[in-house]
Amino acid sequence: xxxxxxxxxxxxxxxxxxxxxxxxxxxxxxxxxxxxxxxxxxxxxxxxxxxxxxxxxxxxxxxxxxxxxxxxxxxxxxxxxxxxxxxxxxxxxxxxxxxxxxxxxxxxxxxxxxxxxxxxxxxxxxxxxxxxxxxxxxxxxxxxxxxxxxxxxxxxxxxxxxxxxxxxxxxxxxxxxxxxxxxxxxxxxxxxxxxxxxxxxxxxxxxxxxxxxxxxxxxxxxxxxxxxxxxxxxxxxxxxxxxxxxxxxxxxxxxxxxxxxxxxxxxxxxxxxxxxxxxxxxxxxxxxxxxxxxxxxxxxxxxxxxxxxxxxxxxxxxxxxxxxxxxxxxxxxxxxxxxxxxxxxxxxxxxxxxxxxxxxxxxxxxxxxxxxxxxxxxxxxxxxxxxxxxxxxxxxxxxxxxxxxxxxxxxxxxxxxxxxxxxxxxxxxxxxxxxxxxxxxxxxxxxxxxxxxxxxxxxxxxxxxxxxxxxxxxxxxxxxxxxxxxxxxxxxxxxxxxxxxxxxxxxxxxxxxxxxxxxxxxxxxxxxxxxxxxxxxxxxxxxxxxxxxxxxxxxxxxxxxxxxxxxxxxxxxxxxxxxxxxxxxxxxxxxxxxxxxxxxxxxxxxxxxxxxxxxxxxxxxxxxxx
Amino acid sequence: xxxxxxxxxxxxxxxxxxxxxxxxxxxxxxxxxxxxxxxxxxxxxxxxxxxxxxxxxxxxxxxxxxxxxxxxxxxxxxxxxxxxxxxxxxxxxxxxxxx
Numbered sequence: 001x002x003x004x005x006x007x008x009x010x011x012x013x014x015x016x017x018x019x020x021x022x023x024x025x026x027x028x029x030x031x032x033x034x035x036x037x038x039x040x041x042x043x044x045x046x047x048x049x050x051x052x053x054x055x056x057x058x059x060x061x062x063x064x065x066x067x068x069x070x071x072x073x074x075x076x077x078x079x080x081x082x083x084x085x086x087x088x089x090x091x092x093x094x095x096x097x098x099x100x101x102x103x104x105x106x107x108x109x110x111x112x113x114x115x116x117x118x119x120x121x122x123x124x125x126x127x128x129x130x131x132x133x134x135x136x137x138x139x140x141x142x143x144x145x146x147x148x149x150x151x152x153x154x155x156x157x158x159x160x161x162x163x164x165x166x167x168x169x170x171x172x173x174x175x176x177x178x179x180x181x182x183x184x185x186x187x188x189x190x191x192x193x194x195x196x197x198x199x200x201x202x203x204x205x206x207x208x209x210x211x212x213x214x215x216x217x218x219x220x221x222x223x224x225x226x227x228x229x230x231x232x233x234x235x236x237x238x239x240x241x242x243x244x245x246x247x248x249x250x251x252x253x254x255x256x257x258x259x260x261x262x263x264x265x266x267x268x269x270x271x272x273x274x275x276x277x278x279x280x281x282x283x284x285x286x287x288x289x290x291x292x293x294x295x296x297x298x299x300x301x302x303x304x305x306x307x308x309x310x311x312x313x314x315x316x317x318x319x320x321x322x323x324x325x326x327x328x329x330x331x332x333x334x335x336x337x338x339x340x341x342x343x344x345x346x347x348x349x350x351x352x353x354x355x356x357x358x359x360x361x362x363x364x365x366x367x368x369x370x371x372x373x374x375x376x377x378x379x380x381x382x383x384x385x386x387x388x389x390x391x392x393x394x395x396x397x398x399x400x401x402x403x404x405x406x407x408x409x410x411x412x413x414x415x416x417x418x419x420x421x422x423x424x425x426x427x428x429x430x431x432x433x434x435x436x437x438x439x440x441x442x443x444x445x446x447x448x449x450x451x452x453x454x455x456x457x458x459x460x461x462x463x464x465x466x467x468x469x470x471x472x473x474x475x476x477x478x479x480x481x482x483x484x485x486x487x488x489x490x491x492x493x494x495x496x497x498x499x500x501x502x503x504x505x506x507x508x509x510x511x512x513x514x515x516x517x518x519x520x521x522x523x524x525x526x527x528x529x530x531x532x533x534x535x536x537x538x539x540x541x542x543x544x545x546x547x548x549x550x551x552x553x554x555x556x557x558x559x560x561x562x563x564x565x566x567x568x569x570x571x572x573x574x575x576x577x578x579x580x581x582x583x584x585x586x587x588x589x590x591x592x593x594x595x596x597x598x599x600x601x602x603x604x605x606x607x608x609x610x611x612x613x614x615x616x617x618x619x620x621x622x623x624x625x626x
Numbered sequence: 627x628x629x630x631x632x633x634x635x636x637x638x639x640x641x642x643x644x645x646x647x648x649x650x651x652x653x654x655x656x657x658x659x660x661x662x663x664x665x666x667x668x669x670x671x672x673x674x675x676x677x678x679x680x681x682x683x684x685x686x687x688x689x690x691x692x693x694x695x696x697x698x699x700x701x702x703x704x705x706x707x708x709x710x711x712x713x714x715x716x717x718x719x720x721x722x723x724x725x
Contacts, residue, residue: 601720
């Protein structure tokens with residue numbers, strides 16, 4: 001199975017092509033082809049997983065050479081896949097959650113005339129994402145990286161007949177390109193200092209490279225990760241990306257693609273090991289984003305945007321963990337997996353609520369939905385408990401470990417990072433409970449034309465499966481540190497360090513803050529009446545509601561000066577270069593006009609010219625004495 | 627006799643031929659001028675051949691004669707074609723190539 005792993009990329013890619021080219025005749029069966037393609041990737045991935053379980057720990061890295069990609073003299077680049085515990089974890093997560101979301105989409109997109117195109121894009125995404133995680137070099141990873149960016153763009157703008165949605169897609173694409181510059185720079189630095197871009201060469205070359213090079217490479221990689229994972233300062237696209245259909249938000253903008261940045265950081269561990277400064281910046285960006293996302297999530301009334309802010313915040317946790325070094329890598333990926341389950345589940349739940357509420361997304365128009373949508377309520381509730389970090393649900397096992405790891409270190413660093421992680425847990429509890437209570441509890445604030453009803457089985461079954469995962473996966477993987485041991489061949493064995501506070505105290509504080517957050521949310525949004533119009537409470541709330549004016553900042557700092565710069569350049573182009581070129585061009589007709597007169601058409605005048613010329617030549621020869 | 631005289635004669639013939647081409651409007655006469663120039667050149671070639679005691683110039687003169695014969699054929703054909711088209715062989719009449 002390990003050698004057949006290329007199938008997980010090829011099958012969805014082919015299926016995507018078929019769906020795209022088959023046209024309307026595929027309307028009847030296209031979506032099931034998409035589901036089957038996605039499911040087949042899980043089957044192959046699971047087979048590879050079973051085979052790898054049978055191997056000893058140090059053998060669990062299997063390289064599959066595909067072909068010689070760029071044979072260029074000194075520069076030899078091969079296309080190859082690397083199957084190890086880290087990439088297999090992603091393969092399983094992407095294909096499993098992806099397949100469930102494919103099934104969900106069959107019902108969710110039922111009335112859309114372009115459903116087969118939707119499935120084509122979803123398949124394209126699955127293929128690109130699996131290429132991203134299976135690639136054995138940064139260059140091949142970059143192909144997948146761009147592929148998921150393309151799929152994300154196509155899917156955010158799936159309903160691009162609405163200009164706002166098309167703009168959101170474009171925004172996501174442009175912001176991601178800024179991150180891509182980082183990845184390209186990093187690859188350039190790697191080629192220059194290590195002589196190659198495959199993971200093995202980079203890992204070997206790190207010991208001989210200077211700290212400055214490694215720091216620069218690490219920061220470039222971080223820029224790439226920030227773009228893809230919506231981390232500060234490239235976070236602005238994720239909220240708008242909710243314009244896409246909800247299954248897309250669940251799959252791409254919650255469970256898988258946005259976590260590619262974390263994967264990149266963990267995969268680049270050798271680089272970051274040699275660059276503690278870059279590592280610290282990763283942790284700082286993670287801590288900042290986790291607080292920022294949580295604050296934004298507290299103020300949003302749009303259920304999907306609140307979940308998007310939550311995704312940002314949770315990926316902040318993963319980044320923080322990835323920035324902590326070997327003690328954090330396994331927890332970052334662990335949280336990534338559990339988050340993939342509970343956040344995808346909650347997004348699907350949000351989709352189910354929208355499905356039953358005429359595509360309403362304003363939580364101030366929800367309320368008391370638990371009676372009308374019992375399955376959604378229960379599955380969403382399990383996801384809610386998981387993200388809160390309530391034991392024994394998934395999030396507890398992964399997030400608590402990250403908070404503990406953040407408290408490890410010397411000086412003020414553990415207090416700042418750990419404090420941010422701890423406060424973030426409390427904020428998470430508040431905004432997720434706010435979302436949960438505003439949607440499912442309290443009084444009904446529906447508009448007159450809304451008649452909430454439970455979604456069909458095709459939608460609820462994936463939600464139930466994800467909810468089961470949200471509830472028990474963390475416990476299952478955390479028992480005996482199973483997950484950490486599984487990842488050990490890649491992330492390395494982490495020495496145990498004691499946090500600056502005793503573990504029981506950290507855990508108690510976390511749970512106390514979580515309880516406080518839930519209680520506060522219940523008091524404000526569960527027990528009390530929620531106004532249907534958002535009140536203007538404080539400046540801070542307004543700022544958070546507007547994503548801390550991120551768009552205005554971007555506009556002021558980048559867009560305006562950029563516009564002026566391009567205008568100046570256009571003006572200079574017209575005034576200097578165009579003028580010179582046009583002036584030169586105008587000279588030629590004038591010259592031609594002058595020369596034209598010599599062409600009289602008279603044979604004898606031509607003959608006279610020739611004779612005169614001849615005489616001149618003879619005179620030069622005779623007088624010049626040549 | 628000094629062979630340089632032949633060169634001088636060739637120059638004179640060439641000048642007469644060139645003058646005929648330049649001043650006469652009649653295409654036939656101008657054509658005769660061209661022939662005269664060609665033969666002046668031939669004469670010069672032969673004279674130089676004599677001066678240098680080599681046969682190269684004479685050989686070249688033969689080639690010029692052959693080419694001149696072919697040129698006469700083409701030239702006369704053009705003149706006849708022009709006459710058929712315009713009922714005149716004046717050189718100043720056709721000026722289609724005026725720029």
